[in-house]
Amino acid sequence: MSRFNVKKVAVLGAGVMGAQIAAHLVNVKVPVVLFDLPAKDEPKSAIALKAIANLKKLKPSPIGVAADADLIQPANYEEHMGLLADCDLVIEAIAERMDWKQDLYHKIAPHVPAHALLASNTSGLSITRLSEALPEQLRHRFCGIHFFNPPRYMPLVELIATPTTEPQVLDHLEAFVTSGLGKGVVRAKDTPNFIANRIGIAGMLSTMQEADKYGLSFDVVDDLTGKKLGRASSGTFRTADVVGLDTMAHVIKTLQDNLSLDAAKGAAQFDPFYGSFGTPAVLAKLIALGNLGQKTKAGFYKKAGRDILRFELDSEDYVPAGAKADEVYARMLKKPAAERLRLLRDAKGAEGQFLWAILRNGFHYAAVHLATIAETARDVDQAMRWGFGMKQGPFELWQEAGWLEVAKMVQEDIDAGRALCRAPLPDWVFNGPVAEAGGVHTAQGSWSPAQGRFVARRELPVYARQHFPEKLLGEDNLPDWRTAGTTLAETDALRAWTLDGKVLIASIKNKMHAISPDVMEGLVEALELAEREYEGMVIWSGDAPFSVGADLQATMPAFVVAGIDAIDGIEHELQQLMLRIRYAQVPVISAIHGMALGGGCELAVYSARRVAHMESYLGLVEVGVGLVPGAGGLTYVARRAAEAAEKSTGKDLLPFLTEGFTAAAMAKVGMSAIESRQLGYLLESDIIVPHKDELLFVAINEVRAMFAGGWRAPLKRLFPVAGRSGIATIRGQLVNMRGGGFISDHDQHIATQIAEIVCGGDVDAGTLVSEDYLMGLERKAFCALIQHPKTQERILGMLNTGKPVRN
Structure with missing residues (x-):
């Protein structure tokens, strides 16, 4: 089978979703043309141009660095239809109107090349009905592709086939979306709102109804239905504000228009929960007021200065928010799943009864509709994880809590009239393979009601790139990176292991992958082993973050007991570790996902190369705790400036130091791998990987390629x-910043220390120095600052609250 190579993409529709899909394509270096209607005034591509300009203003940013928005090619349907001829994939993303979409298909069909795929980004319209507007020669290459908002950050993409879509089309698209765009793909049946929105919006409506029934305010509900429940931190009503209340209302209307209580209309349209799909009164009122959520700066919540207010339906006005749930329910939600659900079901208070009700309703709805909306229970749970930020999907939680026990509790509530409708749980819940296995997810696969068996995951070639895919509860056949492969050495701090017998993998085991003395010792031993017996080493610790830096909690006791000499010794060991990695006799690659801060950033920059997930956030952030980078970070900044200056015709080093000094002095963090590259923490030779689960695969292959290519460590040399x-010069700028009130006295003091280190101290300009010399300056400044009262205030504040103290 030939490879489907996406060289260029056209996105039709420059609205919120279309523009952000285009932005993410640019993030992963895919050329993209963004189309919209011709403007009445010149230039005719003004609508697309305006959307591209707006991408630079959005927060969170849909694009890795704002300037890359200009890489999107603006176009309009009147002048630029010919551009479609060069596109391998055309994604339609105009407004959710069946007639508008079909009309556009008539216009573009003659221009879509014979090899290209055409897909509609719709949140719930029938893909089969949309396809009816296409000529026969295009229908087999057409399908649905549903990105979740915002496309850069949300992992889920649903692919939906029509009866005429060729299977190979979905295979090609799944490979591109997975590896090329870094998404988690779920194949959904062509039913209203597909999987995630069908389950998720029904769940949000249930939550709103139960909240009203039990008299709970929006803020209390969000406190209960956020992280405490293992869901997105925004809870229910804040999530609605982020999505947009008009968007939510549209998705609800799709359910209302396309589903029915009339079983005669067929299984795909029959929904016994239809009576629960009414638009909540508060949602209707907010829409009528034009308060559509975050995009209008008012919805269920709005911000007034520093205060957060919540909407109150009775008064039609905003009142102070911030109420929290009773702590007793927070404690209940920390209990094991079986005990947690039993406690909630038996709770006497409104908040406990509310929690049981929404969980019960979720189990009930997912079970009743599994057969019609998805091929397997896996699709439902993955869709809810990736699309709605749930730690577990509904079937996972049900299975963990005890399949039959929970099923009996749910059915008892249905029989007693406490559920949303009288529809019983399906027979497969209580009888047959699922009941015998104790759940829908097993080592053999996940339950498919349509096939009456457990179905294994799809084995597309793209998934061979994921050594450790994200797995669901019960998928015991999938390997766990904590125990997979061959363990070579292991302590409480670090595991050294291998998958292929050629590349050693070093995985930090402690919380947040902080660099403690034990981790340092483990890394040195792993490196020595790699140099003796392996082609190279990958530093990869499975879950994010890569590393949040030095372990302050492990360091402070040493300071208290043994004084500053202990700190000097620990910092010296950490610096020597970084040099040991830089000058290792085999290539060392840092595989980065999530945060690489402080010492974690230093560990990355001293590696021979970096393989970073798109959502990697690198930075030297020690200023936040009143310190300077002390493990070679500033030495790296000075060396990289000298290397850059050497390639330039200019003799002045200072311009090449500016970016690195500013980033360290302001504790600036790259908010994407692309921005981290701009800050100098990633280089052009480093690899940015769209999918987090492909990091290890790419890093291992990179090590082997470097080894096969005869890689040698750099030679130690002096630099100016x-x-x-x-x-x-820098001091003068700092004085101005302090005078303007932009920094505090202590900020100025720390920044001056950073300037002295990156500039090499009290020496003439152009003086040649070594890395060891600059690291000595780092240690001296670090040890002086850690004894400073204001630095100690910052460290204690960070340890106690997790937030920086500005003093």
Whole structure:
């Protein structure tokens, strides 16, 4: 089978979703043309141009660096239809109107090349009905592709076939969306709102109804239905504000228009929960007021100065928010699943009864509709994880809590009239393979009611790139990176292991993958083993973050007991570890996902190469705790400036130091791998990987390629520094910043220390220095600052609250 190579994509529709899909394509280096209607005034592509300009203003940013928005090619349907000829994939993303979409298909069909795929980004319209507007030669290459908002950050993409879609089309598209765009793909049946929105919006409506029934305010509900329940931190009503209340209302209307209580209309349209799909009165009122959520700065909540207010339906006005749930329910939600659900079901208080009701309703709805909306229970749970930020999907939680026990509790509530409708749980819940296995997810696969068996995951070639795919509860056949492969050495701090017998993998085991003395010792031993017996080493710890840096909690006791000499010793060991990695006799690659901060960033930059997930956030953030980077970070900044200056015709080092100094002094973090590259923490030679689960595969292959290519460590050499004249220039700028009130006295003091280190101290400009020399300056400043009262205030504040103290 030939590879489907997506060289260029056209996105039709420059609205919120279309523009952000285009932005994410640019993030992963796919050329993209963004189409919209011709504007009445020149230029005719003004609508697309305006959408591209707006991408630079959005928060959170849909694009890795704002300037890359200009890489999107604007177009309009009147002048630029010919551009479609060069596109391998055309994604239609205009407004959710069947007639508008079909009309556009008539216009573009003659221009879509014979090899290209055409897909509609719709949140719930019938893909089969949409396809009816296409000529026969296009129908087999057409399907649905539902991105979740915002496309850069949300993992889920649903693919939906029509009866005429060729299977190979979905296979090609799944491979591109997975590896090329970094998404989790779920194949949904062509039913209203597909899987995630069908389950998720029904769940949100249930939550709103139960909240009203039990008299709970929006803020209390969000406190209960956020992280405490293992769901997105925004809870229910804040999530609605982010999605947009008009968008939510549209999805609800799709359910209302396409589903029915009339069983004669067929299984795909029959929904016994239809009576629960009424638009909530508060939602209707907010829409009538034009308060559509985050995009209008008012919805269920709005911000007034520093205060957060919530909407009150009775008064049709906003009142102070911030109420929290009773702590007793927070404690209940920390209990094991079986005990947790039993406690909630038996709870006497309104909040406990509310929690049981929404969980019961979720189990009930998912079970009744599994057969019609999805091939397997896996599709439902993955869709809810990736599309709605749930830690577990509904079937996972049900299975963990005890399949038959929970099923009996749910059915008892149905029989007693406490559920949303009288529809019983399906027979497969109580009888047959699922009941015998104790759940829908097993080592053999996940339950498919349509096939009456457990179905294994799809084995497309793209999934061979995922050594450790995200697995669901019960999928015991999938390997766990904590125990997979061959363990070579293991302590409480670090595991050294291998998958292929050629590349050693070093995985930090402690919380947040902080770099403690035990981790340092483990990394040195792993590196020595790699140099003796392996082609190279990958530092990869499975889950995010890569590393949040030095372990302050492990360091502070040493300071208290043994004084500053202990700190100097620990910092020296950490610096020597970084040099040991840089000058190792085999290539060392850092495989980065999530945060690589402070010492974690230093570990990354001293590696021979970096393989980073798109959502990697690198930075030297020690200023936040009143310190300077002390493990070679500033030495790296100075060396990289010297290397950059050497390639330039200019002799002045200072311009090449500016970005690195500013980033360290302001504790600036790259908010994507692309921005981290701009800050110098990733290089052009480093690899950015769209899918987090492909990091290890790419890193291992990179090590082997470097080894096969005869990789050698760099030779140690001296390099020039900016000296005392550079320090004087930076000091002058800091004085102005302090005078303007932009930084505090302590900020100025720390930034001055950083300037002295990156400029090489009290030496002439151009003086040649070594890494060891600059690291000595780092240690001296670090040890002086850790004894400073204001730094100690910052460290204690961070340890106690997790937030930086500005003093």
